[in-house]
Amino acid sequence: MSTTRRILVTSALPYANGPIHLGHLVEYIQTDIWARFQRLRGHECYYVCADDAHGTPIMLRAEQEGISPEALIERVGEEHRRDFAGFRIGFDNYHSTHSPENRELATLIYERLKAAGHITTRVIRQAWDPEKGMFLPDRYIRGECPRCGAPDQYGDACEACGATYSPAELRNPRSVVSGARPVEKESLHYFFKLGDFEPMLRAWTRAGHLQPEVANKLDEWFAAGLKEWDISRDAPYFGFEIPNAPGKYFYVWMDAPVGYMASFKNLCARTGLDFDDWWGPDSAAELYHFIGKDIIYFHALFWPAMLHGAGFRTPSAVWAHGFLTVNGQKMSKSRGTFIRARTYLDHLDPEWLRYYFAAKLGPSVDDLDLNLEDFVQRVNSDLVGKVVNIAARCAGFITRRFEGRLATSLERPALHERFVAAGETIAEAYEGREYARAVREIMALADEANRYIDERKPWFLAKEAGREAEVQAVCTQGLNLFRVIMGYLKPVLPRVAAETEAFLRCPPLTWVNIGEPLLDHTVAAYQPLLTRVDPKAVEAMLADARADLAEAGEAAAPAPAPGDEPVAPEITYEDFMKVDLRVARIVAAEAVEGADKLLRLVLDLGGERRTVLAGIRRAYDPEALAGRLTVMVANLKPRRMRFGVSEGMVLAAGPGGRELWLLAPDEGAQPGMRVK
């Protein structure tokens, strides 16, 4: 505590291609808590991040939307910033990899590596889309698995049998972009000679910069041999062009981690911090990267090697966390547990999630489960029932009987002392990213504070004449214990902590000033600091998450509750008769490849057959549909969709997603009969 540390922390850069979801937030909340904790300890700590804005998916997505990549990343970047702000992620800077600083630094690193002989070139053969005129990443080629024959598999691995292979081995391959059959084509690529750094990396990975299990994992990669890393991509590509290499661009993963530096450099320009002091080879500052376990390879091998090779410092540590599961299972769009940050914020308090994650986060790469039932109980009992309750049960007496005035001394200084002393253990836990342990310790204090109040029974004393001073003393003690607890929870609950400071009318809580109790001091009237989680709100959020999914890619239309949707304007009988509704038999139903929510239905209209693409995949199993009767709009103008032409519409009711119900005629109706 005596020396002030200088610390720079980062979270991995979210890809500027889609919304932030709860899985992302594990990492941002984990990092934010750590950064806030360091500042409360009196250290100089900066937290920077940025959008990862380059690469093929962004280029194609922008094209699909008919906008420029710049416009896309601008819009997504705005959404990301809003979502992070909603969860009170306190970045000191949030930048973009598509920035002048990043171009400059990526280029500089590349040129230094090249000058030092760590870059080589080689012609490789790669799949090429002749229609689209571009090389295809493996994930943009689909076909049948060469091993098990499963249809519609990616170019690199089979989801059905787990086989890995090269796109050239796929049977009947086609480009996801154009549908064309890819051809092989040659191209000159630039490679980073990672093997040059093997001795340095072997030493670095075992020098305490990584979690032990991560270092174990890296041994596997060392054993397999470090291969050269392909850092170039051919035009068309959205990224930075490689110097003296027209038509060649830096692969997105090359300039993405440089984004950490670029964001910090941008911060330096604003604040006057000295960039070299933090990133120079002899920097005494600390640098920590929080990442997900899926991107260890990039951060624990490529990144330190690049930095070292280009004459920059290497990270003090790279810390990987596990993935988020929801109710014990992988977040899943089809189960409706793929929850966006925004969807959460529309229904629930961000402090709740921050607390829940903190209560379950450890320093390991274990996955973290968001069990929604547990979430409700945990937040309600720990935060509301225990912690905030301490203030609520003391404040009334102080306000009503003493006009908000606290006593001039503590009733049990030793108890307060023990609370203050616990701060060191709690700090160790935060420092070591053992938030779950920190929270356990803090909750034990809250239990103790409640026991104390129970033992002293201020409500009983208040009824006894002449014991007013005792009531004041007990509540003063209780509020001071509460204040210490909130100080310890401040990294996790910034809003509640700020409101606590307002309620207590005390200066911002820090680890340093927490030891001084508030005495002979007037506090404000108590307002509830935190409300209970209503399980209905969680249900509503899940319903929204399902609706988000049902409308993914379409114009968002909120699903009205049954009966809420206003009745459409009046029409005449003639108007109605323009719609030709027919009884139809579903003779075949199958999922549409590549579409999340479409089924391809073949309908029999009593002789005539129609193919209809219906957005009911989430609600109906294709097998269950074959043979049944329904009603369709038979004279709807055929509509060309991405996956084919739809010749009509089947009738269904419901908000969408899983909640859709097909109409069915009563017994006796025959295919082709008109409905009127």
Add this chain to the structure above:
RNA sequence: GGCUAGGUAGCUCAGCUGGUCAGAGCACGGCACUCAUAAUGCCGGGGUCGUGGGUUCGACUCCCACCCUAGCCA
């Protein structure tokens, strides 16, 4: 398929290098209290520690095999 992790009470998790380690919180049952957002305090039931072997005087803790879950395989 290989590798790295995880599989402990209904739920979420602690259990460091083998011998009070079979625990906590929540949920559940009983009692007390009523200051507090049906909050709090006390007491209690509940687990053959994924399965099957092995090492040991003794294993949740070490070894082997298998099953399940997650991620990675550039």
